[in-house]
Amino acid sequence: MTPLDYEFLRKLLKERSGLDLSADKQYLVESRLVPLARKAGLAGISELVQKMKAGAAEPLIAEVVEAMTTNETFFFRDKTPFDHLKDTMLPAVLQARAARRALRIWCAASSTGQEPYSIAMCLKGLGAALAGWKIDIVATDLSLGVLEKSKAGIFSQFEVQRGLPIQLLVKHFTQVGDMWQLNADIRSMVQHRQLNLLQDFGHLGTFDIIFCRNVLIYFDQDTKAGIFERMAKLVDTDGFLVLGAAESVVGISDAFKPFPERRGLYRPNSARTVRPGLAGAMPQRAAALAAR
Template identity: 45%
Template sequence: MSISGSDVDFISQVVRARSAIVLDRSKEYLIESRLVTLARERGDASVTELVAKLRQQPSGPLRDQVVEAMTTNETSFFRDAHPFKALSDEMLPQLLVQRGRERSLNIWCAACSSGQEPYTIAMLIQELIGADPSWRVRLVATDIDTKMLARTKEGIYNQFEVNRGLPARLLVRYFARHGMNYQIDGRLRAMVETKFLNLAESFPPMPACDVVFLRNVLIYFDVDTKRAILGQVKKVIKPDGYLFLGGAETTMNVDDAWERQTVGRATVYRPR
């Protein structure tokens, strides 16, 4: 190890204070390897130098770079398949009837990473509603990581990323070649509104949501943070809305204000 124990503790503390991400001593290797990459990108001579700079300015822009370096951005199109099948076969058709009068839908994809999740939802909406101008669909994609938000906005994916989970017919229908990569259609990019939102803080004003995707992010937090986030989500979700969590996440024993339902082969949570 070229990083000292006290530097590991300091980094964990800074990252947790800003993002609520828990990095304990078992994550020493991850912390070090990500800081090595960041120090190299920034031109710092070593991780020790980078940490020393952070100690001098623990809440400046370097803090945000360190937090971004510590986030795990693993994602893919149609990740876990079942939630998206339930969304397109059950929830969206029902919501289109239930919201038929106001013709408006608000969907929030919290912790959107590089955008495959919001664009999966955008493709499903496009398949169902098509170009019907009478519907106003607001699809908000948020994350703490500004690099990921920039990637989401750009909507450019490499061959490996489009090979993971994206059906060939949707690749053909909604993407165009962009050099060696693929860029998602401008219509779908225009549907997705990207925004910085730190789940560990008070949420900024959000539209009342019909569906919230909060997947594969609660796992990084302690139980009190999970409870606080679920409490805030409860305030922005409509009383008949749907909340999707990741496969390893649940509201059980965290916040009993949610009722677990099975829709098809997906698990979804509804406000009680």
């Protein structure tokens, strides 16, 4: 891979996915794209780049973007956000929504489904407390491949061993050969939609809780700020935003404010000041979400 090839790929990935690769990530590009090039019958990354430049290469470009995304996830990942969900968010939201008896949660960059299904299992555990409630869990991701896997709800032994308590495995899964499938009652709680965080997502409607974890770390500051501004329009004023352990709104946007003594938990900031140029859609050059 030549320096020009790498610069072409950096620009392409930034525009198509938001992925902001530093100048020293050639090894990462090679490790993920050399197998893709060989699969396409090409000698290496330079030929892959030339084919993408030749035009009519959208399917190949989509494969390149997907190959460069990170789909690392597991059930109840990091544990703390799910403790906050059970101990802080759900008690507050259920009390505030008692009259309308409806709850909406969005999992942005949901990958293969472990996060939204973990949330579904938390809600299922409330039992009669949610009887008669309308529950919407919306799981979105750029990749159709991971969404299809999520819809199927079929996981390997390795996947169910990562973070999933044994009692929940026994309660909510059925063994199918060497795999485990989530029972239909849990799968039916989650809606799947392909979505691009860098494009408009106002059509999703408003939410009580947004989980957007371990994805914004791959974006530059302006892209993060724009996403926060647009997400703030989708969260009810008494709702919540959940970020990953290495992510924060502090110093990036005042659309949200930290929830006291709850790491990774934020609420809409009613006193926010919208930065010029960030209230609307992202710049046209940004076309797709990147890493998860």
